[in-house]
Amino acid sequence: AQSVAQPEDQVNVAEGNPLTVKCTYSVSGNPYLFWYVQYPNRGLQFLLKYITGDNLVKGSYGFEAEFNKSQTSFHLKKPSALVSDSALYFCAVRDTTGNNRLAFGKGNQVVVIP
Template identity: 90%
Template sequence: AQSVAQPEDQVNVAEGNPLTVKCTYSVSGNPYLFWYVQYPNRGLQFLLKYITGDNLVKGSYGFEAEFNKSQTSFHLKKPSALVSDSALYFCAVRDGRGDYKLSFGAGTTVTVRA
């Protein structure tokens, strides 16, 4: 079975400060990890993914994520948050053993204050 945990329902940061959204996962095989963002009343937009290779993955809008196999984590980061980054962020995992299902975390609401 595969699962994802996002331990924080909400993250609040001031504009210009670093932003971190936490994600831990559980899979039987190799993990394929994804981050998506959802703005109010919109669909999910893909930010970045980890498949293999370099543990630091760079994505859209200045976001990056670090894959840590020993801690089974894939935290999303942005060095300097913008008010426009305020949204709902989802971490997702797919087990590399041939299961095509993508399992999502419960989501983390990010609020960046001016």
């Protein structure tokens, strides 16, 4: 069964500094990887995905993530954090065996300090 680990509970970063949210995964075969963001009292909003191709994928709001197969990681990054980036971030994985369910990590609370 597929699974995701997001090792940090909360990530604090000063506004303007680089932001990194870590994610490692476990899956049979090749992974499909996703990042979602959740603002208070809102549903999950899609940020970006890795399916195939370039290991560096770019998504919404200036976010990007790098797929590293040898380290089974898919860390989310943003070069310069904004206060409005403060939210809950979820990494998710789906395997390629036809099982369409997403397995989510526990989520990371990101706090951007003005």
